[in-house]
Amino acid sequence: MxxxxxxxxxxxxxxxxxERCVLQVAIRSEGLEQEPVSKDVTLTSNELHRIFTDLSPKTPEGLASTDAPVTKFSNTLLRTWSKVPTDEHGKPLPRVYHATSSFEVIFRDFAKVGEVIGKLVKIPKVEIESVDWRLxxxxxxxxxxxxxxxxxxxxxxxxxxxxxxxxxxxxxxxxxxxxxxxxxxxxxxxxxxxxxxxxxxxxxxxxxxxxxxxxxxxxxxxxxxxxxxx
Missing domain, CATH: 3.30.110.170 (Protein of unknown function (DUF541), domain 1)
Structure with missing residues (x-):
């Protein structure tokens, strides 16, 4: 056989x-002048950094405390660029400047996620990009x-x-x-x-x-x- x-x-x-909720947040601004566009993103990024720092108190060893709503967060550096748009006839329009930055925030306390999003949606230039659940x-x-x-x-x-x-x-x-x-x-x-x-x-x-x-x-x-x- x-x-x-x-x-x-x-x-x-x-x-x-x-066990964890990962929040992705973006800060975006655009305009006809580079300096105010970059300043908008920088100031907003600093504001969000303060919010997330308050939510992630550390132990003397530098680790997240056991009662910290946020276990970890990180943010990207300011990114800037510009481009010249065109109208429907292909004629160049004034140059537009762009600036962006982003945050990834890992929450232990799920109740705090909704509270924080409720605050962030009121801040100009801020976009909630995603909410992801993880182990x-x-x-x-x-x-x-x-x-x-x-x-x-x-x-x-x-x-x-x-x-x-x-x-x-x-x-x-x-x-x-x-x-x-x-x-x-x-x-x-x-x-x-x-x-x-x-x-x-x-x-x-x-x-x-x-x-x-x-x-x-x-x-x-x-x-x-x-x-x-x-």
Missing amino acids: SPLKISVLGESSISRYP TDQTKKELGSEARKLAMRDAVQKANDFADVVDRQVVAVEITDEGHGTRSRTKQTARLSTLRTSVSDAEGNTIDLTPEDVEFTSSVDAKFESVSEA
């Missing part, structure tokens, strides 16, 4: 409530082991399903890790106008955001062969 060979893809998916590196490491085992069990089950039909027994002879990843079930990475948010009319103008479960996925490519008969 010729040997039976079976190749299957084992997959797994584990859902977890997010910590430690959790992803722990889930990685669990997800790989589940993916392999899925591959074994699939192989046995095929083998049972033809009355064979198989064993794994080759396993290839196809990798893993994380994603929000409904990833909130659109601009604020398209996020699933509701703005209350209460004092503070808080934005209510609903955290999305994060899915940790893993897959393996496994090859099986029939067991030799005694």
Whole structure:
């Protein structure tokens, strides 16, 4: 009897409530003079830096304190450029100057995210670019082991399903890790106008955001062969 060979893809998916919220914020300005455009972005960037610094108090060792709403934030340097637009007839118009900067802010306290967004949308030149839900590196490491085992069990089950039909027994002879990843079930990475948010009319103008479960996925490519008969 010729040997039976079976190749299957084992997959797994584990859902977890997010542990961090990553807020992407951009500051943009444009105008006919370079200095005021750059100044707008610089002053606004300094204002946001103060806001996020207050939300991320540090321990004497320089780490985020255990009760800090923001665990970490970073911002890009001021970027400037200019271009000459044209009208509908291709005639050059006055040169337009542009300036931009951006922030990435990692929140531990989800309630603070909506409160901060409520403040930021009132500041001229500020745009909320995205809101993303994530797991910590430690959790992803722990889930990685669990997800790989589940993916392999899925591959074994699939192989046995095929083998049972033809009355064979198989064993794994080759396993290839196809990798893993994380994603929000409904990833909130659109601009604020398209996020699933509701703005209350209460004092503070808080934005209510609903955290999305994060899915940790893993897959393996496994090859099986029939067991030799005694």
